[in-house]
Amino acid sequence: MNVNSWFEVEDPEEGEDPWNFNEAELAFLEALRARADGWQVPPTPDLVTLTEDESALLVSICLIDEARHVILREWAVHFHGTHVRAGKVRDQVYNLHESPESGFFMATGTVEELAVRCADWFEHVLSRPVDRCEWPREGGGGGYVTCWEFADTGEALAGDGTTDGSPPAYRLQVRP
Numbered sequence: 005m006n007v008n009s010w011f012e013v014e015d016p017e018e019g020e021d022p023w024n025f026n027e028a029e030l031a032f033l034e035a036l037r038a039r040a041d042g043w044q045v046p047p048t049p050d051l052v053t054l055t056e057d058e059s060a061l062l063v064s065i066c067l068i069d070e071a072r073h074v075i076l077r078e079w080a081v082h083f084h085g086t087h088v089r090a091g092k093v094r095d096q097v098y099n100l101h102e103s104p105e106s107g108f109f110m111a112t113g114t115v116e117e118l119a120v121r122c123a124d125w126f127e128h129v130l131s132r133p134v135d136r137c138e139w140p141r142e143g144g145g146g147g148y149v150t151c152w153e154f155a156d157t158g159e160a161l162a163g164d165g166t167t168d169g170s171p172p173a174y175r176l177q178v179r180p
Contacts, residue, residue, distance in 0.1 A: 010040035011063055013052050023054075028085045028115055029061040035119030036063065045130040046179055056097045060084045064098060065126055067161065069136060069152060069178045076152045076161040076178075079107075079129055081122045087112040088122055132156055134179040137172035141165070152178065 011033055016022055025033070033052065049066045064080035078093035080100060091100040091108030102108045111121050133155035138148040149165035155177070 010043070011037050011050055011052050025061065026085075029083060031115045032061060032083050032119050033063070035116050036123050039120055039123035040126070043127050043130070045127060048130060055082055060089075062098050063122070064093060065130065067129075067134060067179065069134075071178075072136070072150075074152070074162065076134065079126070081126075083118065083122075085115075088118050090122060090125060132179075133177065134161065136174075136176045136178050138174040138176075139167050139170065139172050142168075148173075 013023060013025070013033070048068065051062070051064045051066075053062050054060070055062045061083040062080055063083065064078050066078045067076040068074060069076060078098075079091065080093050080098050081088050081090040082098075082100070087110060089100060089102075089108070089110050091102065092106050093099070094101045100108060109125075111118060113121070135153055135155040137151045137153060141147045141149055149163075149167055151163035151165075151167070151172075152161040153159055154161065
């Protein structure tokens with residue numbers, strides 16, 4: 005059983021206003037948490053807040069390489085009461101990549117329907133295996149070029165250099 009407490013609302017920092025989530029946002033979070041209770045995935049950081057312009061509830065997950073302390077990628081849902089926008093995060097204020105090729109989607113429905121759709125989507129992302137691939141740096145200077153990818157498709161998540169296209173010298177599982 006997953007022991008992660010998914011999508012908990014953190015208390016605001018001292019001096020900040022308390023969160024003022026509306027009834028629909030609280031119901032969405034409750035339904036999302038209920039669905040997440042059954043997940044059989046390794047825990048990962050998540051966030052519950054409002055979008056920068058406070059027009060939507062923002063719920064996000066983040067894949068990390070714990071051994072390297074590297075954030076690989078983030079995904080978020082913007083809940084607007086009767087509809088959601090969801091996809092890969094593209095910047096520090098949680099704007100989304102809005103192309104279907106990047107996994108972006110919009111959906112309308114009841115709070116419960118939207119929570120189920122988003123929970124299933126988050127679970128799908130979190131269920132995918134992640135590998136760290138390493139190639140020795142050219143020139144013999146030591147170190148490695150590193151790339152993280154979904155192991156099931158080879159889709160790149162993050163990286164710190166370019167490779168010559170050859171197979172990696174090392175492939176290590178980061179998430180099963």
